[in-house]
Amino acid sequence: MKLQLALDLVDIPGALEVVKTVEAFVDIVEIGTPIVINEGLHAVKALKEAFPSMTVLADLKVMDAGGYEVMKASEAGADIITVLGVSADSTISGAVEEARRQGKQVMVDMINVKDIAARAAEIDALGVDYICVHSGYDHQAEGINSFQDLAIIKSVVKNAKTAVAGGIKLDTLPEAIKAAPDLVIVGGGITGAADMAKTASQMQELIAQR
Numbered sequence: 001m002k003l004q005l006a007l008d009l010v011d012i013p014g015a016l017e018v019v020k021t022v023e024a025f026v027d028i029v030e031i032g033t034p035i036v037i038n039e040g041l042h043a044v045k046a047l048k049e050a051f052p053s054m055t056v057l058a059d060l061k062v063m064d065a066g067g068y069e070v071m072k073a074s075e076a077g078a079d080i081i082t083v084l085g086v087s088a089d090s091t092i093s094g095a096v097e098e099a100r101r102q103g104k105q106v107m108v109d110m111i112n113v114k115d116i117a118a119r120a121a122e123i124d125a126l127g128v129d130y131i132c133v134h135s136g137y138d139h140q141a142e143g144i145n146s147f148q149d150l151a152i153i154k155s156v157v158k159n160a161k162t163a164v165a166g167g168i169k170l171d172t173l174p175e176a177i178k179a180a181p182d183l184v185i186v187g188g189g190i191t192g193a194a195d196m197a198k199t200a201s202q203m204q205e206l207i208a209q210r
């Protein structure tokens with residue numbers, strides 16, 4: 001099981017500063033959607049240039065033109081690009097085809113998918129690399145988490161790796177770990193901690209103990 005740090009509410013210098021602090025304790029760094037909106041794919045490029053050996057995920061939440069957007073993110077240095085599970089099969093397949101051409105990976109974000117089991121099975125058959133259940137900021141504000149959805153996708157997904165995201169903190173991480181995803185994604189649970197490195201290191205310890 002791997003740990004992904006999601007960077008959302010920072011600018012490029014702020015993102016690089018956080019990664020410098022926690023790089024020893026995270027496996028993947030995500031340039032989150034808010035950063036992409038504020039800074040564009042320059043943020044992906046800056047992170048990859050500063051940390052060339054780090055796996056970088058661009059959280060573009062692609063909804064259309066999957067092939068083109070995966071191509072642009074790949075050119076900027078992204079290793080993994082997110083596409084929405086609610087988008088058309090052709091968008092997801094286009095993203096997968098382009099990712100294969102570029103030697104990159106596609107993560108499908110299941111945010112707002114109504115029938116998680118049925119859609120996860122369909123998406124798994126499209127050859128994506130990761131399927132991620134995600135309680136976004138708006139759902140988190142309503143008190144919704146994704147732990148139950150994680151158990152559901154674990155029961156239907158045969159090929160893709162599974163991931164979980166959305167409001168995970170040090171105290172709720174054990175619940176996520178229990179369902180054995182391949183990847184746990186944490187944003188504010190690390191970036192909002194008083195000691196980011198200590199928190200990320202404690203998270204890795206919990207993951208190692210499973």
Ligand SMILES: O=C([C@H](O)CO)[C@H](O)[C@H](O)COP(=O)(O)O
Nearest residue numbers: 006033136166167168186187188
């Ligand atoms: O994808 C995210 C969100 O939709 C904002 O774009 C976050 O990166 C994801 O939820 C992880 O961050 P936390 O919820 O703060 O752990």
